[in-house]
Structure formats: C-alpha cells, structure tokens
Amino acid sequence: MSRTPISACIITFNEADRIDDCLASLAFCDEVVVVDSGSSDDTRARAQxxxxxxxxxxxxxFRSQKAFAVEQVRHDWVLCLDADERVDATLRASIEAARDHGFPGAAGYRFARLSEYFGAFLRHGNAYPDRVLRLFDRRRGGWRGEREIHEAVSLDGPRKTLAGNLEHHPYRSLSEQLAKQERYAQMMAEYQHARGKRAKLRHILLNPWWRFVRGYVLRGGFLDGWRGLLYALVRVEYVRRKAIKLWLLDRGYRP
Structure with missing residues (x-):
C-alpha cells in the first residue's frame, strides 16, 4: 500500500518567535503551507x-483564513496547526502509523491538546485533554459555517482519536492572555447577538461560577497547583465578560 501524503496548514501573524518550533514538528509532512496576514517581523522568512x-x-x-489555507494545498489529507502548537513525538508516531495504513475507516482524527501555562503544562481541569479535530480528508470535511471565532472542523464521515498530544503555547504573558480573551469575548458576543441569542442576569451571575466549579473542582484543575487556580480564575472572567457584552448588546449599547 502506498503511503498517503499529508499537507500541513498554518495561519500566521507576527509569529517569528514560535514558528520555528511549530514547523520543525511538522517535518514528517509532505508539504507545508503557511498563510500569513501581513506580519511585520520575519515570520515569512523563517517559514520559507x-x-x-x-x-x-x-x-x-480565523475560520475563513484556515479554510483558504486548506484550499491551497496539493494533497487531500490535511493537518492544520496554529503557530503556537507543536506535534509531540507520540502524536507524530500515531499520525504516521495511520497514514501508512491509508487512514482506514476515518474521515478525520482528533487528539488531545496540552497547553503550557507559565512554564508548565496544565494536565487537568478544563484545559486538558481539550481534544481538537485537526487531521482530516478535505474531500469530506473542513472549516465550515459562519462562526469566525472558536472555529472547528466538521466532517462528513467517522472520526477517530489518536494517541499523543498537540502541545500548545498560547500566551507569552498574562497581559497577552487578557487582551486575547477581551477580543474573543467581543467577537463571541457579537456572533451570538447577530443570531438572536440573548443574555439574562443569571447568565452573568451563574455561568462564571459554574465554569469555575466544573473546571477547578469537578475536573481537578486544582491538581495543577497555582497555575491551575490562575487559569481557572482568568477563564471565569472570560465567561463573565462575554455574557456582559451580550447583555449590553441586547439593550442597544456598544460593549
């Protein structure tokens, strides 16, 4: 059986400090395509x-950029990463084994994403395993729909799960995390409002509380020590801000 080729896709913007590690982890792929949205650093030169x-x-x-990237590749099996992600050794072996057998019985594969947070990986709570579907046959799946934020691949066919981790290095600092969450909260509130979703005061008061209890207590986020506590508290604020912004939009105010 001939080996099925894989194309890798990455979207970038000013990722010169992270793109090298990402691309190095994709050395087993047959092609790598980077779609850059106007970086002012040397991201493009490093990728080349x-x-x-x-x-x-x-x-x-985000969804439109990734969908465009998938359209540019030469091969039908596609592995999509962000510049702050890396394929670890176990996941690489799992992907290669599935590839060497022709990706039997699946239109796509998902795997765990393991996020680094202030010098250590979070292995509990809402942060892990955070399974994502990133390897798929573009003839049967892709970045579809209208939502540009928290985008996800949809498939026309069965999915399987691979062993290993997609290592994630999402934040350079707390300030970057807070700024990113503010932007995402605004985008999600606007998306939900445009589709008729409405926020109630109970959502502002109770949803953040439940997010904390579910992740930090029930899913064992406390086992990640002070990092797990900080992560849970910051994510709670994201849930709260998203609800507040939607509540204001419902009343005709700009959040």
Missing part, C-alpha cells in the same frame, strides 16, 4: 527557510 510555501492574504477571520 523551513521549506514552507508562504502565501500572503489579508485576515478576514
């Missing part, structure tokens, strides 16, 4: 030095 094909395109949403 790794042998990636770089395409420049103005950013018009």
């Amino acid at each position: 030095a790794h042998g990636a094909r770089v395409i420049e395109r103005p950013f018009d949403g």
